[in-house]
Amino acid sequence: MRINRQGIVIWYQHRKNIKKIKRHGNLIYASKRMKYAILYVEQEAIEDISQKLLSYPFISKVELSQRPFIETNYDTTKSEYDIEV
Template sequence: MFPKRQGIIVWLHSLKHSKHLRKFGNIHYVSKRLKYAVLYCDMEQVDEMMKKLASLPFVKRVEPSYRPFLKLEFESKGEKEKNSSYPLGYSAE
């Protein structure tokens, strides 16, 4: 139902051009101190958007966000111990 989205981190020379990034996607965050912006667009358009953004004169660098490709389900240490048959480290010999 919802399209897959991916973030793009855009490093800027000056923040006064950050409003121009609205044309390329949804601006999620703008850092004043580090001079970067995070914007989201559809995953199918990420490569095209990165090329367009990199060609702009006020952009230093463009990086993709790798969050959609990371595993976000983690196991706790307690779950691993509950599943093992020898939780105290004894081995059956």
Template sequence: MLVKRQGLIIWFHQMKHVKHIKKYGHMIHVSKKLKYAMIYVDQNKLNDTYHSLIKLPFVTKVEPSYKPFIKTDFESKVIDEEKEYEYDYKMGI
């Protein structure tokens, strides 16, 4: 059974708090320069985790990822022959 997960981006003051953030989900990435971490959490536990993270004193901001809600069905690049003839412009004077 696959569990739907969603990312959370957590902005914090100092790098020493990264170990504490690891307890809330599966940590994917940590930026030392910009001081943020990205963790994945189950979607059914997202609100609880979000509110518990925002209450921590060293966390400045928590942003959810919108990746699960983005449409990923794309059109094909292959042009149909019928459409190709529709756009056949006659060049000439």
């Protein structure tokens, strides 16, 4: 069974609070210089987790990834944008 997950980009102020962010999902990456982290969580719980993360005083902004909603099936048929040479 495959679990549908979605990424969250978390902008934080202090790197020392990464442990608190880790508790909410799978931490994939945490940038030192840009001060953001990428966290994967289940899609069913994404609204609750994003509200919990925003309640922390050291978190500036939370952005949800749009990747699960982008269609990745590419059609090989001719489209209106094809250029004939």
